């Protein structure tokens with residue numbers, strides 16, 4: 001008994017000692033702030049917003065399986081009027097409504113860069129305060145479907161080129177503007193553009209797409225606006241889990257009917273995620289950066305002392321935050337379910353579908369294998385519908401990330417950069433392996449409310465974020481001179 005007590009005392013002393021070290025380390029950590037300042041030039045902001053308004057007014061909702069290039073050609077025409085220098089100077093390539101503009105650089109031997117954002121938008125359902133395709137400008141904001149996702153991006157890099165061309169600027173390398181019209185429906189637009197580059201033996205040095213943005217309060221206990229640069233995109237998976245049985249009348253049911261087996265399977269996955277949780281170096285770097293900005297002291301202690309708290313965080317974080325879970329592991333979510341067609345009919349076949357997002361350290365095959373094993377316990381069949389592996393990751397020590405960091409520091413002084421895992425899908429995934437590096441970052445500032453309205457009602461952005469977005473793309477183009 002005495003020995004047990006002694007061991008217990010020693011453990012408690014050791015824990016207190018370690019906690020003390022963690023607290024002292026944190027007390028020495030300087031508290032930082034990350035603040036975004038939009039442009040003060042409201043006249044310029046309004047002029048830009050009026051151009052974006054014209055782009056928003058062209059309804060470019062993409063519909064799965066119904067490509068309509070003409071809808072997008074209407075937008076091309078509007079853009080031709082808004083950016084006359086770009087259309088006069090660059091070579092236009094139209095791939096079924098997907099638009100590529102090619103601006104020749106001084107040194108053709110230098111690998112080109114690609115600035116990309118899609119032209120299509122999602123449908124605008126529900127009751128909007130202002131009509132979704134009006135591009136209403138009010139209270140220094142522009143409202144409309146696509147104002148944030150992502151016609152503001154297309155506007156910004158076209159405007160950057162428009163101004164650079166009018167200044168007589170010649171880029172160091174070739175610059176391509178590439179915009180698909182099927183991003184929102186996962187269509188063949190971006191694959192066609194990516195193939196076009198391959199066919200012409202062009203391997204871009206970097207591709208800048210959407211994926212991250214300047215976002216508000218990105219983490220619990222952390223206030224401020226941070227430039228979240230997407231460094232990789234999780235893999236995507238649609239699967240169908242099928243249960244077969246003998247069917248029959250529901251008045252004499254046996255055990256383990258198809259729906260009951262599916263329910264047990266779903267309950268098992270839901271109760272405890274079967275996927276591995278891991279802190280990648282990128283997540284470690286993110287936590288460490290967040291610690292410097294965290295205003296909640298206990299949380300700050302945890303984030304700044306991962307050496308001590310990582311094992312606990314691994315267990316706790318996925319349970320308390322779905323956002324955190326998505327960054328640390330493969331996720332799986334059940335989306336559709338079907339049994340028989342009658343209240344009193346046991347189905348001969350029932351199914352549930354699920355959407356997965358694969359993390360790189362447990363990719364498509366490894367994750368599906370885990371699902372198959374659990375499904376086998378309940379005599380279920382797993383069918384792959386549409387699955388792809390995660391993208392490769394941006395090298396945080398590479399020249400492309402350095403350029404982006406420097407451009408952000410110059411155009412958005414005072415804004416901290418955080419590497420970010422893109423949990424949704426973007427067009428960039430189709431360029432994987434076809435370009436040297438993909439940077440997923442839209443240089444647009446958004447509040448929490450604005451971010452939540454993407455794909456929702458009353459999508460909007462502040463108009464004074466536009467001049468800085470244009471400046472950011474100019475800076476990215478100018479920085480290519482350093483490669484010579």
Ligand SMILES: [Zn+2]
Pocket residue numbers: 118149150183210
């Ligand atoms: Zn988008």
